[in-house]
Structures are given as C-alpha cells and as structure tokens.
Amino acid sequence: MNLNLTLIGQAIAFAFFVWFCMRFVWPPVMQALRDRQKKIADGLDAASRASRDLELAEQQANETLRESKEQAAEILEQAHKRSNQMIDEAREQARQEGERMITQAKSEIEQEMNRAKDELREQVSRLAVVAAERILESSIDEKRHAELVDKLAEEL
Amino acid sequence: MAGNNPTPTEYIQHHLQNLTFGNHPEHGWTIAHSAEEASEMGFWAIHLDTLGWSIGLGLLFVLLFRKVAVKATTGVPGGLQNFVELMVEFVDNSVKDTFHGKSQLIAPLSLTIFCWVFLMNLMDLVPVDFLPMLAQKVGAMFGADPAHVYFKVVPTTDVNATLGMALSVFALIIFYTIREKGFSGFIGELTLHPFSSPNKLVQGLFVPVNFLLEAVTLLAKPISLALRLFGNLYAGELIFILIAMIGLWQLPLHFTWAVFHILVITLQAFIFMMLTIVYLSMAVEKH
Numbered sequence: 548m549n550l551n552l553t554l555i556g557q558a559i560a561f562a563f564f565v566w567f568c569m570r571f572v573w574p575p576v577m578q579a580l581r582d583r584q585k586k587i588a589d590g591l592d593a594a595s596r597a598s599r600d601l602e603l604a605e606q607q608a609n610e611t612l613r614e615s616k617e618q619a620a621e622i623l624e625q626a627h628k629r630s631n632q633m634i635d636e637a638r639e640q641a642r643q644e645g646e647r648m649i650t651q652a653k654s655e656i657e658q659e660m661n662r663a664k665d666e667l668r669e670q671v672s673r674l675a676v677v678a679a680e681r682i683l684e685s686s687i688d689e690k691r692h693a694e695l696v697d698k699l700a701e702e703l
Numbered sequence: 704m705a706g707n708n709p710t711p712t713e714y715i716q717h718h719l720q721n722l723t724f725g726n727h728p729e730h731g732w733t734i735a736h737s738a739e740e741a742s743e744m745g746f747w748a749i750h751l752d753t754l755g756w757s758i759g760l761g762l763l764f765v766l767l768f769r770k771v772a773v774k775a776t777t778g779v780p781g782g783l784q785n786f787v788e789l790m791v792e793f794v795d796n797s798v799k800d801t802f803h804g805k806s807q808l809i810a811p812l813s814l815t816i817f818c819w820v821f822l823m824n825l826m827d828l829v830p831v832d833f834l835p836m837l838a839q840k841v842g843a844m845f846g847a848d849p850a851h852v853y854f855k856v857v858p859t860t861d862v863n864a865t866l867g868m869a870l871s872v873f874a875l876i877i878f879y880t881i882r883e884k885g886f887s888g889f890i891g892e893l894t895l896h897p898f899s900s901p902n903k904l905v906q907g908l909f910v911p912v913n914f915l916l917e918a919v920t921l922l923a924k925p926i927s928l929a930l931r932l933f934g935n936l937y938a939g940e941l942i943f944i945l946i947a948m949i950g951l952w953q954l955p956l957h958f959t960w961a962v963f964h965i966l967v968i969t970l971q972a973f974i975f976m977m978l979t980i981v982y983l984s985m986a987v988e989k990h
Contacts, residue, residue: 549742550863551725553750557757557867559856564761564819567813572768576791579784586777615869 579632668703718831718944720853721750722838736851750861751836756857762821764815790818794976802982802988804883807982812875815974816868823858824936824968828961831856831943859971861935862929869929872979876924879986893917902971924982928975935971939964981987 602606709717714749716738723741724734725748734751735741741748745787780788802809842852858864880889887911896908896917942960947952 549723549724549748551744551750553721553748553753553861553863554867554870556749557864558871559872560758560761561815561819561868564765565812565815566810568815569808572765572772572884573791573814575772575775575812576768576787577795579772579777580788581775583780610827623979650984654835661717662977667955673902 669700670698672696672703713922713943714948715941717850717853719855719860719941720945721855722752723748724751725749734847735853736848745882748960750863752853752855753861753864755860756826757823757864759821760858761819764818764822768818788957790814795888798980801977804826804878804879804984806987808875813976813980817937817972817980820859820932820975821969822869823864824972826857827860827936827939827943827964827968829856830945830957831940842935857936857940859932861939862933862937864894866925866929868975869925872928872982873925876921876982879983883987884989893913893921928978928982932971932975935967939967943969957960 674701679695680692714734720738721746725741725744727735727744728730730740735744735748767783768787771784775784777786791814794817795810798813799811834856835852838854839849839852843849844939855861876962877889880892884892893911894910894914894917895906896913898913900906900909939960943957943964946956947959948955
C-alpha cells in the first residue's frame with residue numbers, strides 16, 4: 548500500500564487512453580450512430596411517403612376500375628341496343644322480301660291464269676266452231692262462218 | 704500458495720503485496736523481495752503488476768473499440784459493433800443527462816473510465832491463485848525464489864492506480880473550473896462560500912473559514928473517488944483470498960461471492976464514471 552511512482556504511471560496511462568479514445572474511438576462511433584439515425588429517419592420518411600403513394604395509387608386504381616366498369620356497361624348496353632336493332636331490321640327486311648315475293652308470285656299466278664284463260668277461251672271457241680261446223684256440215688257459207696267466228700271471239 | 708506451507712497471515716500478506724520495482728537504498732534499482740524492501744524503496748518505485756495489467760487492459764479496451772470504430776458501418780451492426788454502440792450510447796446518455804456544458808472531452812473520458820475500470824475490476828473474478836501461481840512459476844524459471852515473487856492481479860486494489868485516476872480527474876476539475884470561471888472565479892469559489900457578508904470586514908474574517916471548508920470539500924472529491932473504488936475492490940479481493948483458504952467448501956462460497964461481485968465491479972465502474980461527470984459538471988456550472 549505504498550504510494551509511489553505507480554500513481555504517476557497510472558495517471559499517464561489514463562491520460563493516454565482518454566486521449567486515444569477521444570481522438571480515435573469516440574468520433575467514428577458517434578459518426579456511425581448519427582449516420583444510422585439519419586438513415587433510419589430517411590427510411591421511415593420514405594416508408595410513410597411510399598404508403599401515402601400507395602394509398603393514392605389504390606384510389607386511382609379504384610377510380611379507373613369504376614370508370615372502366617361503367618364504360619363496359621355502356622358498351623354492353625349499346626351492343627344490346629344495336630343487336631336488337633339489327634334483329635328488327637333483319638326481321639323487317641325479311642318481311643318485306645316475303646311480301647315482295649308473295650306479290651310477285653301472285654302476279655305471276657294471275658298472269659298465268661289470264662294466259663290460261665285466254666288459251667282456254669280460244670280453245671273453247673275453236674271447239675265451239677268445230678262443233679258448230681260439224682252440226683251445220685258446210686251448210687253455212689265460208690264468209691258467214693268467218694263473221695260468226697269473229698263475233699264469237701269478240702264476245703268471249 | 705506462497706512458500707511451502709505459509710501461515711494464513713503469510714498467505715494473505717503475500718497476496719496483497721505488489722510486484723515492486725524500484726530504487727532500494729541498499730540494493731539499487733531492483734525488484735523488491737519482501738514487503739519491507741518494497742516500503743523502503745519509498746516513492747521511487749513502481750508496481751509492475753498494477754501498471755502491467757492496467758495498461759494491458761487499457762490497450763485491450765482502446766484497441767478493441769478502435770477496431771470497431773474503424774469498421775463502423777451505418778448498416779446493420781454486427782455483434783461487437785452492437786456492443787460498442789451500446790456502451791457508447793449508454794455513456795453518451797449518462798453524460799448528456801448530467802453534464803450540461805460543452806466539451807469534447809467528457810464523453811470519451813467517461814467511456815474510458817467506465818470500460819477501463821470495469822476491465823480492471825473484472826480481473827477480480829479470476830480465481831485468486833491462478834495468475835500469482837503462474838507468475839511464481841515464471842519467476843522460478845528466471846531463478847527467483849517463488850516465495851518472493853509477488854503478483855497482484857487486480858489493478859484497482861492498488862491505491863496508486865485509483866488515486867492516479869482520481870488525481871487526473873481532480874486536475875480536470877480544476878482545469879474546467881478555471882476555464883469556465885477564470886482564476887479569480889476559482890479563488891472566489893474557494894473563499895467566498897458558504898459564508899458571505901456584504902460587510903467587507905466580516906467577509907475578510909469569513910475568508911479563512913470558507914477556505915478551510917471549501918478546500919476540504921474540493922480535496923474530498925478525488926480522495927473519496929479513489930478510496931471508494933479502492934476500498935470496494937480491496938475488500939472484495941480480501942474476501943476472495945479468505946474464501947480461498949477454507950478448502951473444498953470454497954467452491955460454492957467462491958461462486959456466490961463471484962456472482963455478487965459481478966454486480967459490485969460494474970457498479971463501482973459506473974459510480975466512478977458518474978461521479979467524474981458530476982464533479983466536472985459542478986466545475987462547469989455557475990452557482
């Protein structure tokens with residue numbers, strides 16, 4: 548327990564270690580701590596910014612989704628309308644075509660009938676003439692005969 | 704153990720004797736072979752064991768921390784860096800809580816005190832006979848009488864070590880007082896408190912009384928700082944030595960006392976650091 552030079556030696560060693568710590572240990576560690584603090588703060592900042600952005604983007608996406616849904620519904624409706632319209636048009640066209648074909652057929656039939664009637668009339672008159680010829684058996688002269696036939700043909 | 708069959712007194716005394724190198728009035732510069740020789744050397748002697756261990760542990764501290772400081776990254780810290788940062792932040796917070804002046808020195812000073820004192824105290828947990836016996840074996844190899852090879856492992860059980868640090872702190876206290884308040888302020892602090900009077904004559908009478916009181920207060924700071932650490936560790940070491948003498952039963956006792964001592968060594972390191980900060984903040988603050 549003697550007080551001696553050790554005391555001075557210890558004080559010198561102490562001073563040296565404090566100096567070393569102050570010069571070479573403390574500043575870099577504190578610098579690292581400060582830098583990390585800043586980094587973390589920046590990171591948190593960025594994270595909150597990103598979450599805000601995310602929220603915004605979600606909002607935007609929802610908006611877009613809603614709009615596109617509306618558009619799709621509109622397009623669908625239009626398509627429905629258009630298809631109905633087309634069906635109606637087609638139906639109308641078909642009806643008209645049918646009518647046209649019917650009238651054409653009717654007129655053809657009428658024509659045919661008329662022609663048949665004419666033919667029939669002619670044949671009937673000829674038959675009548677032949678029949679009358681046979682009945683009269685050349686008693687009637689040619690001239691009267693022709694006149695009679697013409698008159699008959701006109702009457703028919 | 705010292706010698707072949709030392710008495711308990713010899714054993715204890717042997718353990719409490721430093722390895723002293725000094726200028727003996729008769730033998731010149733040599734290593735002391737006994738406690739008497741060591742005390743005859745007077746002031747001009749050094750304790751090789753105390754200085755060796757304290758400087759070694761101090762180097763361990765600064766180099767370890769320096770290694771981490773060089774590689775300190777701002778990214779995810781590794782295990783050692785984590786530990787160092789923990790210590791640095793702990794000390795930094797302690798300093799910020801207590802010391803309100805501006806100083807680049809106080810925080811690293813406190814870190815050094817805490818870690819260094821803690822490491823020196825930690826040597827107390829090494830079983831008391833391990834290193835001294837090793838030293839005796841080494842001493843014997845160099846031809847010394849093992850009974851006269853002293854080796855005290857815990858530097859803080861040497862009052863020289865604690866007082867050396869405490870006086871350094873004391874010098875800092877005075878330096879900071881004078882820097883902040885000027886030399887006249889320092890003198891004023893010593894002589895104008897706690898008694899003061901507007902009457903110049905009465906004040907003149909108060910000055911010696913004040914000086915006596917304040918000088919004691921001032922000197923008590925380094926002395927108490929040194930003796931508190933020294934006393935705690937010396938007592939702890941002494942109990943370790945006593946426990947080591949009782950044979951097989953020392954094992955549970957030693958374990959218990961060591962566990963308790965973990966608390967003591969940390970606490971004493973912390974107290975030394977904290978009181979240093981408090982004293983220095985008192986030196987800086989105006990009353």
